[in-house]
Amino acid sequence: MPKYVIIGASAAGMAAVEAIREVDPIGTIATISEELCPQYSRPMISDFVSGKTTFPKMMCRGDDFWSKKNVQALTGRKATAINFAEKHISLDNGERVVYEKLLIATGGKPFVPKMEGADKDGVFTFTTFSDAKRLVKKLEKSKTIVVIGAGLIGVSVTEALVKRGLKVTLVELQNKILNLLLDNNGSDIIENVMRKAGVTIITGQSVQRIIGKPENDQAVGGVILTKGNQITCDAVIVAIGVVPRTELITGTELKLNRGIIVDNFMRTSVPDVYASGDVAETWDFTINQNRLLPLWPLAVSQGKVSGYNMAGKKTEYAGGTNMSSLKYFGIPVVSIGITNPKDATPFEILVKYGPEENLYKKIVLKDNIVVGIILVNDIERAGTLFHLMKNRVNVKKFKRELISEDFGLAVLPESMRRTMCLGCA
Amino acid sequence: MKRIIAKEEICMGCGLCEVYCTVQHSKSKDIIKAYNKETPKPISRVRLEVSKPISFAIQCRHCEDAPCVTACLSGAMTKDEDTGLIKHNKDKCIGCWTCIMTCPYGALKMDVFGKVVAKCDLCQELESPACVTNCPNRALTVKEVKP
Numbered sequence: 001m002p003k004y005v006i007i008g009a010s011a012a013g014m015a016a017v018e019a020i021r022e023v024d025p026i027g028t029i030a031t032i033s034e035e036l037c038p039q040y041s042r043p044m045i046s047d048f049v050s051g052k053t054t055f056p057k058m059m060c061r062g063d064d065f066w067s068k069k070n071v072q073a074l075t076g077r078k079a080t081a082i083n084f085a086e087k088h089i090s091l092d093n094g095e096r097v098v099y100e101k102l103l104i105a106t107g108g109k110p111f112v113p114k115m116e117g118a119d120k121d122g123v124f125t126f127t128t129f130s131d132a133k134r135l136v137k138k139l140e141k142s143k144t145i146v147v148i149g150a151g152l153i154g155v156s157v158t159e160a161l162v163k164r165g166l167k168v169t170l171v172e173l174q175n176k177i178l179n180l181l182l183d184n185n186g187s188d189i190i191e192n193v194m195r196k197a198g199v200t201i202i203t204g205q206s207v208q209r210i211i212g213k214p215e216n217d218q219a220v221g222g223v224i225l226t227k228g229n230q231i232t233c234d235a236v237i238v239a240i241g242v243v244p245r246t247e248l249i250t251g252t253e254l255k256l257n258r259g260i261i262v263d264n265f266m267r268t269s270v271p272d273v274y275a276s277g278d279v280a281e282t283w284d285f286t287i288n289q290n291r292l293l294p295l296w297p298l299a300v301s302q303g304k305v306s307g308y309n310m311a312g313k314k315t316e317y318a319g320g321t322n323m324s325s326l327k328y329f330g331i332p333v334v335s336i337g338i339t340n341p342k343d344a345t346p347f348e349i350l351v352k353y354g355p356e357e358n359l360y361k362k363i364v365l366k367d368n369i370v371v372g373i374i375l376v377n378d379i380e381r382a383g384t385l386f387h388l389m390k391n392r393v394n395v396k397k398f399k400r401e402l403i404s405e406d407f408g409l410a411v412l413p414e415s416m417r418r419t420m421c422l423g424c425a
Numbered sequence: 426m427k428r429i430i431a432k433e434e435i436c437m438g439c440g441l442c443e444v445y446c447t448v449q450h451s452k453s454k455d456i457i458k459a460y461n462k463e464t465p466k467p468i469s470r471v472r473l474e475v476s477k478p479i480s481f482a483i484q485c486r487h488c489e490d491a492p493c494v495t496a497c498l499s500g501a502m503t504k505d506e507d508t509g510l511i512k513h514n515k516d517k518c519i520g521c522w523t524c525i526m527t528c529p530y531g532a533l534k535m536d537v538f539g540k541v542v543a544k545c546d547l548c549q550e551l552e553s554p555a556c557v558t559n560c561p562n563r564a565l566t567v568k569e570v571k572p
Binding site for chain 2: 015022032041043044052053057058059060061296300301304323324325326327332334336379380381382383384386387401406408409410411420421423
């Protein structure tokens, strides 16, 4: 009987394995994962589509990760039910796995809205390596693509398609691309570089219907937008976002909101059951509440916390926030926290804007505490700004320096400098 | 494991640490060639922090619980379990800069030529890191810490 069972073997699952092994070198671990490939970095599937990388390079841990960590990795297996009272999991092949400590790290699945024609041949989602492989196959025979959704995944796959020489139309329901990360100035810069690269961007509209090809109605031939205009294309990629994969939980005693509810030790409402990653609602320290934050680095942090706690090393999650570092079309962008508050009244906003050099910096302060950061094209100091934010450092005395090109450790208060220079905070 | 300690009260901000780091991480290891001839241009992994009259030099702290390792999307950034060193594998790096977003010290630099991150490796092949050896004021010293 495995002591530790982990459902889902991506970011959170792998991190949990590493953490468990730090504390408990011998307790048996089993992972259950639907995917056949051993392990890889999901954020890298765009690089796979663009041709920049190959699968071996996408493996974000060593080839022998599972065996080295002495894990019984069940790949290509699906958990179909969990019995929390008797502490066992049913698999799709009829087998049963018993656990002492369980981590649910089932992740998210792409959200596909109800759309006429969504069942046609040539409609893709984009989150897993299998999605990427299927897409690449299709692209070999395609010229024009419509991408629905201009968030992290949509913009990232658009760039990959452009690199392959395809003509892309990006359709976004909101008025700006990357609207969960950037404000108008920030989005404008990225929209401009994308247009220069040949991308058609349509905002404020969505796809109403996917239509077939004149010669074959079952194959994607185009889309009709909400305002009625038609775009011809060979494939449609739906990249609107991900929703938590909670189908194993629905109807059980485990408490669920949109995602699984956890505390800061990643414990769910059921004893000995933990959850992490895209399936869980976790602590956002900028808004002081739990929410869905489907981001790879946060899933790793949470998985690590779960692993430690499962193995008996009590560890508290420090929280995360909406934070991403991007490199779209050669422009580095960092976005962290509350970057575009609807009501700006309680905030103080510092801005430096140089659209001719694609430069933009915005710091959002509340009571002299950094709560939001946008950096475009000058990002090397992002981590120090994030450190100030995370540690709620009062920046009153040096706030004008925050957006200066000379901002660095030397402007920080003496006590902070001393800790930083002497060792490791 | 070694950790480099900066003393801001005796640093005079000359920037020789950056020069010697650049040379040490160049192909030629020759100051003239490194600065004038080499492409891609070698870059310093130590950064002189200045806000007059304060100055000091900072490089990767090789943190015990390193945020860059947790954040790395590709597995390029790892902690060596034996030495405690934070290692960066250039071939695995995809230049997503997620590590930069999480490093409190700003100690990770963008190698814009290689489109990957560049960081301090504590000059493994030398007895003492180049920045420490060549600091004329001994504002950089090496301390032995537990990995």
